[in-house]
Amino acid sequence: MSTATVAKSEYESANRSWYKRNEISITPWLFLAPAILFFMVYVIFPIFQSFDVSLYQWDGLGAREYIGTSNYVELWDDPAFYTSLKNNIIWLILYLLAIPAGLFIALFLNQTVTGIRLYKSLFFFPFVISQVVVGLVFTWFYDPTFGLLNTVIGWVGLGPINVLGDPTYVTYGIIAAGLWPQTAYCMILYLTGLNAVDPEQIEAARLDGAKGWKMLWYVIVPQLKPATFIAFVVTIVGALRSFDLISIMTNGGPFGESRVLSFYMFEVALSEYGFRMGYGAAIAVVLFFIMLFFIAYFLYSMYKDEKGH
């Protein structure tokens, strides 16, 4: 039986086509080809093209004029750039609150009472809605004349505060709106994570007298590490991608005080302020490098994970 098989396959391999003989090494590339093509054309090449564009003065239509690093030199002295950068950092830090907040809600909802599934879905609700609608909803929520926020604080004799019209509050107001769906996302990650927590470890810890915060910190949170990692990744990416809310709620105002780099870039390159593609690209390059720092960390963690298996 086995000799027959060997003989047959040897006979076959001599006569098989080149494709047949190399099938296993060629197939993956054939399967990858369309995805790689699309991804190269629309994602990878454009990154390098943006680096290139940032060295030119260009209105997007006419001829480009090479100006070296002038765009970056201008950026160095641009107060609007620093406002945006500062706001980006505030976004990054405060957005991370979504992680503990999500964990808190997940712990609150991790019970088995009647209707809890519906409660979980409804708590998750804000994440499903587009940021445009979240932005509109919160714009009305903050409205100084009839908004719910001012109506409520009016009952205790405070306000009115024009959150979105006040340069000191505006960024925080928008971040609060962004935290709403982001917290929902982190919550669902933690609910899934909590589901997989090892009950034996909890029992063992209970026998050792652990409870409450100690149990949470030393027994539960370490087991939630994969969920925390994903929550961290999506929150950082979400914070640096913040654009929709700013565009809808304030359009960067008042006096450009709520801009972040992503919004400022768009404003410079594609809005009525002028079509300065080169300058916009330079801002995008800075934003890209901030993100690259995190991307490197994410990939490094994934790499360690891959090798660990």
Add this chain to the structure above:
Amino acid sequence: MFPTPIQKSPRSWQLTYQSLLPVALIFWLLPLIAVALFSVKPEGDFSGGNYWSLPSSFGGWDNYGKVFFQSDMPRYLMNSLLITIPTAIGAVALSCMAGFALGIYKFKLNLWVFFIFVAGNFVPFQILMVPVRDLTLDMGLYNTKTGLVLFHIAFQTGFCTLFMRNFIKGLPFALIEAARVEGIAEWKIFVYIVLPLMKPAIAALSVLIFTFIWNDYFWAIVLTQGVDSQPVTAGITSFNAQFRAAYHLMSAGAIVAALPPVAMFFLMQKHFIAGLTLGAVK
């Protein structure tokens, strides 16, 4: 289970918890409840300054009727569908294939290719904006749904490939080996063995991509303008300009724009959550 199951705690805390749940939910969804309330209030309530009273009469039919029959909203919704569905199909198809290649085959560049997809998926949109807009203009696809769809497919392929590859890695490899011993062609292994097993992943990704693309705003305003091709997220700003200060109509419009992904979420909840939380558990 953590925290301690409520059934094991004192009766008083059980009752507190049961009553706390709806209160917390109402508080959490307050901004949305307000908008839903606005959307069924008749116009008169607003001109009379009764923003927060209960609706004096049910104005829902009137408000939603206006959204559907006296505005461009239906066209924007249609555009959204025509952008979202082809994108979901395209991105899922490309990533099924790429995920198969990266999840099954061992070759030198495997991890590199995979990491390029993953890294690309995280880049800020702005670094792509100028070249992608330029490319779309050059191809004559600016302000078309096709232009937007092509970009979305390409960009979503990053996330989808990450997802599919990890899913396929979790499949029993013995199946593939058994098929190879039988001498089955590699593409047949994909079509007849791997693809049927990927159904849950395909379902999860389709609903996720549907939601992501439906909710996209940035690329909609970068690559399209006007009612012929803009999706509803971008359209709603012109809708709001048309009905400035008519809060009952703007609220109804916002709810209509938000509804399809919400419906998708409730119908496909299991898949949706499975997709979002992939990797949250080891």
